[in-house]
Amino acid sequence: MTVSWRAPGRVNLIGEHTDYNAGFALPFAIEQGCTATVEARHDDVVSVASRQQDGPVEASIGRLQPGSGGWAGYALGVVWSLAESGRELPGLTVEVDSDVPVGSGLSSSAALVCSVATAVDDLLDLGLDADEMLALTRRAENDFVGAPTGGMDQLAALRSVESHVLFCDMRSLTTRAVPFPLDELAVLVVDTRAEHQHAGGEYRRRREGCEEAARRLGVSALRDVAPDDLDAALARLDEDELRRYVRHVVTEDERVLRTVDLLDAGDSRAIGPLLTASHVSMRDDFRITIPQLDVAVDALLDAGALGARMTGGGFGGCVIGLLPTKGMDEAIAAVEAAYDRESFTAPRCFPARPSPGAHRTP
Ligand code: GLA
Numbered sequence: 001m002t003v004s005w006r007a008p009g010r011v012n013l014i015g016e017h018t019d020y021n022a023g024f025a026l027p028f029a030i031e032q033g034c035t036a037t038v039e040a041r042h043d044d045v046v047s048v049a050s051r052q053q054d055g056p057v058e059a060s061i062g063r064l065q066p067g068s069g070g071w072a073g074y075a076l077g078v079v080w081s082l083a084e085s086g087r088e089l090p091g092l093t094v095e096v097d098s099d100v101p102v103g104s105g106l107s108s109s110a111a112l113v114c115s116v117a118t119a120v121d122d123l124l125d126l127g128l129d130a131d132e133m134l135a136l137t138r139r140a141e142n143d144f145v146g147a148p149t150g151g152m153d154q155l156a157a158l159r160s161v162e163s164h165v166l167f168c169d170m171r172s173l174t175t176r177a178v179p180f181p182l183d184e185l186a187v188l189v190v191d192t193r194a195e196h197q198h199a200g201g202e203y204r205r206r207r208e209g210c211e212e213a214a215r216r217l218g219v220s221a222l223r224d225v226a227p228d229d230l231d232a233a234l235a236r237l238d239e240d241e242l243r244r245y246v247r248h249v250v251t252e253d254e255r256v257l258r259t260v261d262l263l264d265a266g267d268s269r270a271i272g273p274l275l276t277a278s279h280v281s282m283r284d285d286f287r288i289t290i291p292q293l294d295v296a297v298d299a300l301l302d303a304g305a306l307g308a309r310m311t312g313g314g315f316g317g318c319v320i321g322l323l324p325t326k327g328m329d330e331a332i333a334a335v336e337a338a339y340d341r342e343s344f345t346a347p348r349c350f351p352a353r354p355s356p357g358a359h360r361t362p
Pocket of ligand 1: 016018150312
């Protein structure tokens with residue numbers, strides 16, 4: 001018997017680098033995703049093949065080593081994580097097929113991990129609940145692959161709801177789907193095609209900086225610095241770098257909450273300035289943008305976007321713009337012209353439609 005599940009990539013509407021600070025994020029699933037098809041075997045081997053990669057990669061379940069497997073490590077990590085938690089598992093044949101661009105900040109890795117985890121759960125009738133599924137997929141990525149990501153991507157891949165954004169409270173790990181109807185408005189994704197491949201060290205540096213700042217301020221996470229206390233908190237930190245990190249995280253949490261309030265009130269158009277303010281904060285305070293990202297944001301705003309920002313971890317990847325649907329072609333042309341002027345590699349532009357989270361496929 002084979003079982004197939006599809007899990008999506010995501011864009012983040014707003015709330016960047018807040019997840020590992022126990023704060024708030026507002027991602028939504030995109031149409032692009034990864035489909036995992038799994039089948040039990042009569043030996044103890046896990047074999048992972050991908051339509052997009054060379055392979056298969058094979059390993060015996062009892063001998064899985066964190067850090068191994070290359071691209072297949074995301075799938076091996078799911079099996080390792082289940083075995084570590086004491087489950088008896090048969091060998092498994094896993095086949096994956098993904099149309100999420102890799103290295104574009106659209107969470108191709110969370111799509112892969114979550115499609116495999118949900119398919120294995122279903123095939124073996126493990127009955128994992130939502131919290132266990134989140135913990136499993138995070139362990140695969142954090143502890144097996146060794147990517148210190150913060151959990152938002154997996155939540156988006158697992159729990160997103162069509163036509164909604166997913167309000168994530170990263171302390172309680174609870175989520176609420178907030179309606180985000182897009183008819184007169186569209187979210188345009190600009191994939192800068194600058195891969196965020198060297199971003200690992202910079203991501204870790206910010207994460208450790210935020211943790212250090214929280215320690216010095218005597219809070220368990222930067223989530224606990226109230227906006228009204230921000231100036232006092234900044235005054236207690238000596239280093240400019242830590243002050244900038246704190247200012248970004250505290251103001252970004254606040255922007256997420258204001259965005260959610262506006263969407264709850266049905267006023268999608270009004271969130272534009274918050275998106276743009278988020279970009280400015282990432283550019284000037286958190287310092288995770290690169291020229292390709294800033295040029296795309298400026299071109300979108302000049303072309304009539306209500307708001308625009310980079311999305312994801314930074315140092316490459318994608319920008320999103322909130323636009324009147326009828327202005328989409330003009331905005332794409334404006335970004336392409338700006339990239340041409342700068343001699344950047346031509347961007348890839350496509351609309352993002354809020355899509356469902358992980359689901360079984362026929
Ligand atoms: C990456 C990580 C996420 C999150 C974002 C920034 O996408 O995987 O956990 O930290 O960066 O918001």
